[in-house]
Structure formats: C-alpha cells, structure tokens
Amino acid sequence: MRNKFDRQLSQLNTELVTMGALCEEAITNAVKYLTDNEENSKNMCLDADTQIDKKERDIETLCLKLILQQQPVAKDLRVVSAALKMISDMERIGDQASDIVEIAPYVAKKGTLGETHIREMAEAAIKMVSESIESFVKMNLDIAWLVIEHDNIVDDLFDKVKRELIKSITERHDDAEALMDLLMIAKYFERIGDHAENIAEWVIYSITGEHRKRPENKESSTKGGIG
Amino acid sequence: MRNKFDRQLSQLNTELVTMGALCEEAITNAVKYLTDNEENSKNMCLDADTQIDKKERDIETLCLKLILQQQPVAKDLRVVSAALKMISDMERIGDQASDIVEIAPYVAKKGTLGETHIREMAEAAIKMVSESIESFVKMNLDIAWLVIEHDNIVDDLFDKVKRELIKSITERHDDAEALMDLLMIAKYFERIGDHAENIAEWVIYSITGEHRKRPENKESSTKGGIG
Numbered sequence: 001m002r003n004k005f006d007r008q009l010s011q012l013n014t015e016l017v018t019m020g021a022l023c024e025e026a027i028t029n030a031v032k033y034l035t036d037n038e039e040n041s042k043n044m045c046l047d048a049d050t051q052i053d054k055k056e057r058d059i060e061t062l063c064l065k066l067i068l069q070q071q072p073v074a075k076d077l078r079v080v081s082a083a084l085k086m087i088s089d090m091e092r093i094g095d096q097a098s099d100i101v102e103i104a105p106y107v108a109k110k111g112t113l114g115e116t117h118i119r120e121m122a123e124a125a126i127k128m129v130s131e132s133i134e135s136f137v138k139m140n141l142d143i144a145w146l147v148i149e150h151d152n153i154v155d156d157l158f159d160k161v162k163r164e165l166i167k168s169i170t171e172r173h174d175d176a177e178a179l180m181d182l183l184m185i186a187k188y189f190e191r192i193g194d195h196a197e198n199i200a201e202w203v204i205y206s207i208t209g210e211h212r213k214r215p216e217n218k219e220s221s222t223k224g225g226i227g
Numbered sequence: 228m229r230n231k232f233d234r235q236l237s238q239l240n241t242e243l244v245t246m247g248a249l250c251e252e253a254i255t256n257a258v259k260y261l262t263d264n265e266e267n268s269k270n271m272c273l274d275a276d277t278q279i280d281k282k283e284r285d286i287e288t289l290c291l292k293l294i295l296q297q298q299p300v301a302k303d304l305r306v307v308s309a310a311l312k313m314i315s316d317m318e319r320i321g322d323q324a325s326d327i328v329e330i331a332p333y334v335a336k337k338g339t340l341g342e343t344h345i346r347e348m349a350e351a352a353i354k355m356v357s358e359s360i361e362s363f364v365k366m367n368l369d370i371a372w373l374v375i376e377h378d379n380i381v382d383d384l385f386d387k388v389k390r391e392l393i394k395s396i397t398e399r400h401d402d403a404e405a406l407m408d409l410l411m412i413a414k415y416f417e418r419i420g421d422h423a424e425n426i427a428e429w430v431i432y433s434i435t436g437e438h439r440k441r442p443e444n445k446e447s448s449t450k451g452g453i454g
Contacts, residue, residue: 057438064308067294081291088315162407169396169403176396180389183407184414211284 005070012062012083013137019055019090020133022048026097027129027192031122034104034185042101052094056087075209082206086136089195089202093129096188096195103181116164118186121157124150125189128196135203147200148212154193161186232297239289239310240364246282247360249275250317251353253324254419258349261331261412269328279321283314302436309433313363316422316429320356323415323422330408343391345413348384351377352416355423362430374427375439381420388413 026048033041063084066072072080128150135143165183168174201212253275260268290311293299299307355377362370392410395401428439 060308064294064304067291068298068304071295077291077295081287084311085315088312166403166407170400173397173400176393180393180407180410183410187411187414 005066005072005076008062008066008070009076009079012059012066012080015055015059015062016083016086017133017137019052019059019087020129020136022052022055023090023093023097023129023133024126026052026094027122027126030097030100030104031119031126033101034107034122035119037105042104045097045101049094049098052091056091059087060084075206078209079206082202086199086202089198093192093195096192100185100188103185107178107181107185116161116182116186117157118161118182118189121154121161121186121189124154124157125192125196128154128193129199132196132199132203135200139203139207141204141207144200144203144207148197151193151197154190158186158190232293232299232303235289235293235297236303236306239286239293239307242282242286242289243310243313244360244364246279246286246314246317247356247363249279249282250320250324250356250360253279253321254349254353254356257324257327257331258346258353260328261334261349262346264332269331272324272328276321276325279318283318286314287311302433305436306433309429313426313429316425320419320422323419327412327415330412334405334408334412343388343409343413344384345388345409345416348381348388348413348416351381351384352419352423355381355420356426359423359426359430362427366430366434368431368434371427371430371434375424378420378424381417385413385417 026045029041029045029048032038033045063080066080067077070076128147131143131150132147134140135147162183165179165186169176169179204210204212253272256268256272256275259265260272290307293307294304297303355374358370358377359374361367362374389410392406392413396403396406431437431439
C-alpha cells in the first residue's frame, strides 16, 4: 500500500514540476511578446496556458484519487492538500500570462515600454515562479522563504513603475491609454509574484504543517494587489 | 453511513452559505467606505475578510474529512471538489474587498469617484456574488447561467470606466495618481465579477459534471483581467 502511495506521490510531484515549467514558459513568452511583438511568442504563451489548464484538472483528479484510495494522514495529507492549492495558483499564473499577451500589442505599438522598470519586474516575477517550484521539488524551506522575501522586490518595482507612468502622463502627456495598459501589465507581474509567494507558502505548510501568517505590513506593501 | 454523509453535506452547505454572506458583507462595506470614507465601513470590510480566510480553512478541513471518511463518488465527489474550488474564489473576493479599502482613501480624497460608472460596476459585481451563492444553495442551473451572462455587463462597465478615466486624464488633466488608483478599483470589481462567474461555473460542474468551456471571445472581453 505504502509503495503504491509513494508511486502516486512521485507521480504527483512530476506532474506539479511539469505544470510549473509550463508556467515559466507562459510568462517567458508573454514577456518576449511584449518586446518582440511576434505572433510566435504569443501563440507559445497561449498554448502553455491551455496546457496549464488541462494539467490543473489532471492533477486535481490525481489528488482526489490519492486521498480516496490511500486516505493519507498528517504530513502525507498536507502534501496532497497543499498540491490542490498550488495548482490553482499556477493556473492563475497562466491566466495572467495570457492576459499580458492580450494587452501587449496595444502597449508595444506605443513603444512606452522602454521608459519603465517593467522588464526588471518581469524578470523578478519569473525568478520567483522558478524558485517557488524549486522549493517544492526540493521540499526546501530556505528557498521557500527566499521567494517570500523576493515578493517585496516585485511590489516595490510595481510602485516604481506606477510612479514612472504617472510622471509620463502628467509631465509629457504621453498616450494615457497605452500607459494605463502598461500599468495593468505591471499589475499582472505583481500578481504573478503574489501567486509564486502563495506556492512557497504552501510548500512551507506541507513541510511544517503551519500556515505562515502574513506580516501586517504585507497588505500595504501589496496595496492595489489584485487576487 | 449515508445519513452521516448527508449531515456532513448539509453542514458543508451551511458553511458555504455563511462564507458567501461574508463575501457580500466585505464588498458592500468596501463600496460603502469608498463613498463615506468612514473607519467603521473599513473595519467591517477587513473583519469580514479575516472571517472569510478562517472559513476557507474550516471548509477545506471539512471537505477533506468528508472525502476521507465517506469516500464519495460521482455527483457526491463533484459537489465536494467543487466546494474546494469555490472557497478559493470566495477567499479572493474577500482579498479584493480588502484591496479596495486599502486604496479607497486616496481616491475618496480626490473626489474623482462621482465622474465615473464605478458605482454601477460595484452594484453589478455584488449582484453577481449574491446570485452565484444563490445558484449554489438552490443548486439552480438557470441562476448559475444568469451569473455567467452578467459577467459581460461588469466587463463592459470596466471598459466604460477606463475610457472615462482616460478622458479625465487627457482632457481635464485630473490627478493622474487618483485616477490610476480608481482604475485599480474598477479592476477589482471586474475580478470580483470573474470570481463570482467561477463560482457559478463550479455550481454547473457539480450539477452536470461538465466543465463549462469559456467562449473564445471571453479572453478578449476580459482583456486586462487580473486573476
């Protein structure tokens, strides 16, 4: 019985890693499309998102089957229920990548991108996603906490980008619509960071059994965060 | 056995209704704070959000216990797994209400609110949340589909508000920061609508066993949606 359980757990592990890799692929191509505006990058992002949605269903089925057949307890049950939570964060990361490619052409046309710190934000967000998956694969608390720390960097970059956009609207009266679209894109990256942080929190939960309490300043630091 | 299962199911039902009511309370008070800017509305919203987070954990535990003890199949299992999904949408609705009260004071100070369709958006979003809970309580497909239709209204209102904000930035050079904050608030209401739509989709799934496929135009209609 335990052997079968371990087999199913390692299958769950593999599936989650694949889903995580698809998330990285979706964001990376969304960022690529934002700069190169090539159909190919767009399609690769949307394809990854479609696969992510399918993976979410597959993994959910696997988790429920695992709970039903193996009736795990304690840490085993935590790992499975954490997996159930992680996949919905990963699914949203895929959605946000798709949302970015939806707006990208409008922004790219105006060439407003170069003036902002949005590329830095994108890189920081992708780093968080990769590390959150890594913390899960290695069941490594240190990496998980690193991801949680990194979220502040992304949040600060969002505020920076927001100030840059307000500046170019008020001082140079640049195209307001393109700048608002750019603000939305910045917000997507901030949210991707938040979802990576959630994933890291689920890793911590499945290892320690404790829900990490968000510091009080968290809310204000993600002021304007859209969940 | 079946009796115990039915008791647990009806407990799950009650818990979900309570959580739904808390979501309505959170949004309603967020909207109130947006207009009256009174500490009391803010606190009631944040309190509701805290209770929502606790409810999510309680319901999750109940669902896992229910799956472990009763090993439900077919429709019974669908209802429980749909519940597990619905609570994360409800949890995010609570987060978005809190996010709104975080920005509200900045916006209220500038009094930019009156010029936009944001109140209409708020009402439409609250209506969707109430109806999505109702569709679950009554296990009513018609109401669930109604919620899904209503999401287009909220999405259209978002585009309308966005155009209004761009207008007041470009034509009247109104305070860009307050207007961008207002755009964020509009986006929260759009997302609340999306989460209500998700809840309705989970109701449809638990009744019919089918995942409703989003129409192709859905993505573009929620262009800029933040998941």
